[in-house]
Amino acid sequence: MRKLPYLFILVIISLHCFTIKSEVLSIPPIQLATKYQQDIDVTEYLVSEKLDGVRGYWDGSNMLTRSGRKVALPSSFTLGFPHTAIDGELWLGRNRFEDISALVRRKQVPDKEWQEVKFMMFDLPRHSGPFIERYLAMKMLAEQTASIHLQVIKQEPVASTEALFTLLDSIVNAGGEGLMLHYQQAHYAVGRSEYIVKLKPKYDAEAVVIGHTEGKGKYRGKLGALIVKTPAGIVFNIGSGLSDKQRENPPLVGSTITYQYLGLTQKGTPRFATFLRQRLPQ
Numbered sequence: 001m002r003k004l005p006y007l008f009i010l011v012i013i014s015l016h017c018f019t020i021k022s023e024v025l026s027i028p029p030i031q032l033a034t035k036y037q038q039d040i041d042v043t044e045y046l047v048s049e050k051l052d053g054v055r056g057y058w059d060g061s062n063m064l065t066r067s068g069r070k071v072a073l074p075s076s077f078t079l080g081f082p083h084t085a086i087d088g089e090l091w092l093g094r095n096r097f098e099d100i101s102a103l104v105r106r107k108q109v110p111d112k113e114w115q116e117v118k119f120m121m122f123d124l125p126r127h128s129g130p131f132i133e134r135y136l137a138m139k140m141l142a143e144q145t146a147s148i149h150l151q152v153i154k155q156e157p158v159a160s161t162e163a164l165f166t167l168l169d170s171i172v173n174a175g176g177e178g179l180m181l182h183y184q185q186a187h188y189a190v191g192r193s194e195y196i197v198k199l200k201p202k203y204d205a206e207a208v209v210i211g212h213t214e215g216k217g218k219y220r221g222k223l224g225a226l227i228v229k230t231p232a233g234i235v236f237n238i239g240s241g242l243s244d245k246q247r248e249n250p251p252l253v254g255s256t257i258t259y260q261y262l263g264l265t266q267k268g269t270p271r272f273a274t275f276l277r278q279r280l281p282q
Contacts, residue, residue, distance in 0.1 A: 027068035028057035029125065029190040030087055033180065036199040042164045045181040046135060046155035050198060051120055052177045053091035054104045058119065060084055071104050074111040077119075080147045086138075087123040089153070092116055094175040098277070114149075121152045122180070125188050131195075132184040155182065164199070172201055202260040204276055205230065209251050213237065223247040226275065228257065234268055241274035251278045 055066045060083040063071040071090070092100040093116075100117065103109060121142065127134045138152040158164045168179050178200030186195035207228035215224035223246070225239035238259055242250070251257050256279040261270035 026064075028059065028064050028066070028087075030055070030057060030066065031123065031125075031188060031190060031196055032192045033196040033198045034192060034194050035203060036181070036197050038161075040181075040197065042158050042161055042181065044185070045158070045183055045197070046131065047158050047164065047167065048122065048153045048155045048180050048182070049171050049176050050178040050180045050200065051089045051091050051153065052094065052097045053089040053100050053120070054097075056088050056090045056119055057125075058086040058088070063090075063119075065104065072107050072109060074109065074114055076111050077114050077117070077149050078147075080145050081150060082141055082145060085125045086119070086121050086141075087125055088119050088121040091118050091120050094177075117149060118151050119149055121150065122182075123188060125190075127188065130185045130187055131182045134188070135182075168199060168201070204258050204260045205270070206256050206258050206279060207231075207238075209253050209255050209257060210235070211253060212250055213239075215247065219247060223250040226250065226257065228259070230270075232268070234270075236269050236273065238273050238275050241276060246275070255279075 056071065057064045057066070058078075058081060063073050063078065065071060090100055090104060103113060103117070121138045123131075124134045124137055127137055129137070135155050142150060142152045158167060164179070171179060178198060181197040181199065183195035186193070207230045209226050210229045211227035213224040213227060214220070215222045223242065225237040227235065227237055229235045241259070258276045258279055259270065259273045260276050261273040265271055
């Protein structure tokens with residue numbers, strides 16, 4: 001009789017481990033963008049708005065995050081979705097990243113909370129043609145799929161670098177994050193690609209919190225700045241962009257944060273870095 005509780009505990013632990021493992025499927029084979037360089041010929045690219053959502057990979061039957069976790073979507077959301085791989089963005093609208101991020105992390109979500117969410121297609125990983133052909137194929141998929149949730153991100157050509165930055169200004173002024181440039185003749189290739197370019201008024205990057213400094217004046221007794229370290233080993237402080245609430249309860253040492261910056265100094269330190277958000281597990 002004494003063995004029963006022990007066996008019961010083992011069963012519960014085994015089931016729990018199975019549940020955790022089942023949440024993570026294979027990491028999707030996706031492309032990653034590079035930063036805009038002045039020497040590219042923008043007339044050879046198609047340009048779209050950079051959406052501030054959560055990267056989604058539809059493998060034909062499951063929606064995965066960039067890290068390979070299965071998103072708990074209601075069946076009504078993906079009803080009619082094609083059985084082909086789609087690279088895109090789960091999106092609620094401009095300036096609603098925190099909302100969509102929280103929704104994606106939840107394990108059970110009522111159908112009604114997904115009604116406003118769109119899966120915005122920006123590529124077809126298994127299509128063998130160049131991007132211009134993949135874009136036309138995505139438009140056809142959006143038209144043929146009877147779903148309000150599946151849409152394609154509008155792509156458009158630009159006539160010059162001046163026109164590109166005029167478009168950037170209009171997107172940013174309207175609350176957008178920036179632009180994405182896709183080389184029209186490029187084929188889909190897994191990993192960092194020079195043929196996908198992001199253009200933003202500010203760049204963002206991630207760093208690990210390695211310490212805190214105490215504030216002065218009105219911030220005495222609270223956080224003054226985060227001491228962070230980049231993957232390249234650059235250590236610097238971030239003291240701006242933090243709310244009063246975040247200064248009272250700052251990101252813990254060891255956590256990963258996203259920051260924005262305007263280029264690099266000669267020493268490689270991010271210039272005018274500001275705190276954007278703490279990265280939450282997906």
